[in-house]
Amino acid sequence: MSIPKTYQPAEVEEKWYQRWQEQGFFNSKPNPRKPAYSVVIPPPNVTGVLHMGHMLNNTIQDVLVRRARMQGKEACWVPGTDHASIATEAKVVQMLKERGIEKKDLSREEFLKYAWEWKEKYGGIILEQLKKLGASCDWSRTRFTMEPDLTEAVLRVFVDLYRKGLIYRGIRMVNWDPQGRTALSDEEVIPKDTVAKMYHLRYEIVEPRTQNPVLRSENLEAEGENQNDSEFSVLNSKFLTVATSRPETIMADVAVAVNPNDERYRHLHGAKVRIPLLGREIPIILDEYVAIDFGTGALKVTPAHDLNDYELGLKHNLPVIDILSDDGTLNEKAVLYVGQDRFAARRNIVKDLGEAGLLDKVEEYQSVLQTSERTGAVIEPRLSLQWFLKMADMAGPALEVVEDDRVKLHPPKFKNMYRVWMENVRDWCISRQLWWGQRIPAYYLPDGTFVVALNEEEALQLAREQSGNNDLQVSDLRQDEDVLDTWFSSWLWPISVFDGFKDPDNPEVNYYYPTDDLVTAPEILFFWVARMIMAGLEYRKDVPFRNVYLTGIVRDAQGRKMSKSLGNSPDPLDLIAQYGADGVRTGMLFSSPAGNDLLFDIKLVEQGRNFTNKLWNAFRLTQGWEVNDELAFVNERATEWFQAKLQSTLAELDEHFAKFRMSDALMTIYKLVWDDFCSVYLEMIKPAYQAPIDAETLRRTTGFFEQLLKLLHPFMPFITEEIWHHLAERGAKDYLCVAAWPKQQPVEGGAELLARMDRALDVVAGVRNIRNQKGLGPNKPLTLAAKTDDTGLLQDYDGIIRKLAALAEINVVDAAPAAAVGFVSGGAEFFVPMEGQIDLEAERERLTKELEYAQGFRESVLKKLANEKFVNNAKPDLVERERQKLADAEAKIAALEQSMAAL
Known part of the structure; x- marks a missing residue:
């Protein structure tokens, strides 16, 4: 098999991924002879395409799964997609608009036909893209959260929880997305910092309870010492100033609240005010909830459009006026600006208030805007009749299993x-309030009551029993129009993908559940991870996974989250095309510690590509050596050392994996391959130019290379599989993808071997430093003189030191030779004679000039420090800096004088 001069990722990646799939290496089924290792993919939305976050998350999953497969476990990585109710419905509505069709003109069945058409066309794009990354999922197991079996599981759980009294229907304040026209959970709301405006509006005061004498201006003048300016402006006014950030909601006001202890408003207890522009009278109520020192101390109460106002309304038995339609426009209850969008109405009412003299002032302030995770629309707090799941009882056990590390x-x-x-x-x-999703299995009778059932037939039976009317027909029942939150299906994912609801005792779920590791993002720790734990404990009496690895967010060099809108996110497929999948995978992992954000830099991916090239060149180097079977084995020291190094690294690597330090694991292998194997070991054993190598050295080296390929494979699957098949003739099933993961085999005396080789390599580094300092070529033969008691080190590693340091000979001496440059290593002194190597007179001249300059610099610093005015008046850190300069200068002078003495 010919070996290309350069590594070509595109050709290699497509070839090996196809062969892995043809061989069925990714497929899994229960095997009692093997321990199970299962991972469920966080199902990406069917609307999604591969982005940098997916790249990071799925690379980490693939590393874990590939390693487990090589460890002999029955590795099962279940892929799939989420139906993503809000996002997908928005995509379908957009598609329909492009075709000139409005959703409102369609029936539910007609709309769903279009939705399934869209899903079939676009829904699997991201899974195909994951294959380009090398994801070793069992694609035969691909699931979809709205497929029939998984939908049935969702409905069964809804019915079960309803009958347990955990699901109920009621009017509550919810987060409303006017663009998606649906309620959202708290976890689907994204807070965004913003600069908002506070509008100070004037509400006319009517019907004061008593005539307070201090209202008379003459009394205020007479008692001026008791009344400050702010009190005068409040008490002497016919208006009460109320601050609000949402003036468009004043038409829904039902009261203005003040603190009963606020002296400024004591005279208004029992009074009323008129809503600006609208003129409707509303009462002034008293409640200590109102902060005296915030805003004007007067709070407009709008129960239909604010959670806290809603609680105040319940407390004071206030009416509720909802002035907003589903789409965020003002309805007829607003009376004014009917049909206008809420933000257009805000602009118009502010203009009209100003013209009417009812707008006191407008201030800007830092605020937090609540937005929809899916559509980006600004959320409206809104009272709505919705379905709710009680969480308190389920949360307790789910917290306990994390606290005691049953889920780590x-x-x-x-x-x-x-x-x-x-x-x-x-x-x-x-x-x-959508059509795309699992429809809530509640069926309404003609009298408005409802039953909850798995299907129409069951609903009819229950309805007849509940009503006592056996003449009821299915056509008399009306199913709830709403669908379930997407997360209500995905919280069942680790069970439902193994059909654990369809058949709770089937071999699949019993073998693969609980799964082992979950890799996901911290922002969904509660509304996905926690809920999966709740569902697992409820329906399997066990946790759904043992470990949760929380990745960080991929950010750009400025720390900004990557997004298309900012234009700071590269296309992952373009990166793969340019740098190869292995280069991108390693680049993503080079700086991705768990839970911490990754500051993405294209240089990391370049480093990953360079690593693939380094590996390829090392492979080509070893394959280019001619073998002579008659040559004696002369590299025992080198091969013993690398074997000890390999075993030491294996122990370190296993610890990193156990603690989910994925970046550290990669860097450990990277250093072993690049530094220890390529830069040191191969240099130790490399034969002279066009000279052959002995068979034993090459055999051991090939064995090392195979071990390194195994360690690298989970991180860099494509290039390692390519080299694996070049290294030796392989059988039909002899793929690196399923090769055995290296096991630790401690080397006797390994620690001592490593320590002594480190000392030998330190000597080599000392000689190389002298070469660099003196401008000597890397291959110019030098002599090394050693003043040491450890002559055994020099004897044992003589060949390695001489080869790597390009030394003609090594001599043990009692004293430093003349005209030599020295260094210290491990308590021993080493010298490289310079006579004949450099022009001694020129070197003395150079050192003299450097010495004179250093001495002059020292004198200038001494003069500065001798100046009492400077020392006493300068900042302490500036004085300390000068003292450090002096210390550095003296150290340099000492070194130069020593070098001159050696010459």
Whole structure:
């Protein structure tokens, strides 16, 4: 088999991925002779395409799965996609608009036909892209959260939880997405810092309870010492100033609240005010909830559009006026600006308030805007009739299993975040006002009551029993229009992908569940990870996974999250085409510690590509050597050392994997390959130009190379498989993909071997430094004189030191030879005679000039430090800097004087 001069990733990657699939290496089925290792993919949305976050997450999963497969485990990585109700419905609506079709003109069945058409065309794109990355998923197991079996599982769980009293229907304040026209859970709301405006509006005061004498201006003048300016402006006004950031909601006001202890408003207790422009009278109520020192101390109460206002409304038995339609436009209850978008209405009402003299002032302030995770729309708090799942009882056990490490979070710092969430859990709003998704299995009778059932037939039976009317027909029942939150299907993912709801005792779920490792992002720790734990404990009485590896966010060099809108995110497929999948995978992992964000730099990917080239060149070097079977084995020291180094690295590597330090694991192998194998070991054993190598050295070297390929394979699957098949003739099933992971085989006396080789290599480094300092070529023969008691080191490693340092000879001496440059290593002194190597007079002249300059510099610093005015008045750190300059100068002078003495 010919070996190309350069590595060509594109040709290699397509070839080996196809062969791995043809051989069925990624496929898995229960095998009682093997321990199971299972991972479920965090299902990407069917709307998604591969981005940098996917690259990082799926590379880490693939590393774990490939290593487990090589360890002899029955590795099963289940792929799949999420139906993503909100995002997908938005895509389908957009597609329909492009065809001139409006959703409102379609029936539900017609719309779903288009939605499935879109899903079949675009829904699998991201999974195909993952193959380009090298993801070794069992593609025969690909699942979709809305496929029939998984939909049935979702409905069964809904019915079960409803009958257990954990699911209920009620009117609650929810997060409303006007663009998606649906409710959202708290976890689907993304806060964004912004500069907002606070509008100070004037509400006319009517019907004061008593006539307070201080309202008379003459009394205020007489008692001026008791009344400050701010009190005068409040008490003497016919208006009450109320600050709000949302003036478009004043038409939904039902009261203005003040603190009963606020002296400024004591005279208004029992009074009313008129809503600006609208003129409707509303009461002034008293509640200590209102902060006296915030804004004007007067709070407009709008129960339909603010959670805190809603609680105030319940407390004071206030009416609720909802002025917003589903799409964020003002409805007829607003009276004014009906049909206008909420933000257009805001602009118009501010203009009209100003013209009417009812706008006191406008201030800017730092605020947080709540936005929809899926559409980006600004969220509206809104009272809505929705379905909810009680979470408190399920949260307790889910917190306990994380606290006692039955589920380990990596890194463990996320335990605190998890604890805070779980201890403050709120009921989950699980209904969504969409058509794409699992439809809620609630069926309404003609009298408005409902039953919850798995299907229409079961619903009809329950409806007849509930109503006592046996004449009821399916056509008399109306199924709930809403669908379930997408997360209500994905929280069942580790069970449902193994059909654990369809058949709770089937061999698949019993073998693969609980899964081993989950790799995901911290931002979904609660609303996916925690909920999967809850579902697992509820329906399998066991956790869904043992470890959760939490990746960071991929950011650009400026620390910004990568996004298409910012234009700071490269296309992953373009990166793979340019640098190869192995280069991209390693580049992503070079600086991706668990839980910490990755500052992406294209140089990391370049470094990954350079690593593939280094590996390829090392392979070509060893394959280019001619073998002479008659030559004696002369590299025992080198091969013993590298074997000890390899075993030492294996122990370190296993520890990194055990603690999910993926970046550290890669760097450990990287240094072993680049530094120890390529830069040192191969140089030790490399034969002279056009000279042959002995067979034993090459045999051992090839064995080392195979071990290194095994360690690298989970990180760099393509190039390692390519080299594996070049190294030797392989059988039909002899692929690196399924080769055995190296096991630790400690080398007797390995620590001593490593320590002594380190000393020998330190001597080599000392000689090389002298070559660099003196401008001597790397191959110019030199002599090394050693003043040492450890002559055994020089005897044992004579050949290695002489070869790597390009030395003609090594001599043991009692004293430093004349005209030599020296260094210290391991307590011993070493000298390289310079006579004949350099022009001694020129060297003395150069050193003299350097010495004179250094001495002059020292004198200038001494003068500065002798100046009391400078020392006493300058900043302490400036004085300390001068003292450090003096110390550095004196050290340099001492070194130069020593070098001159040696000459």
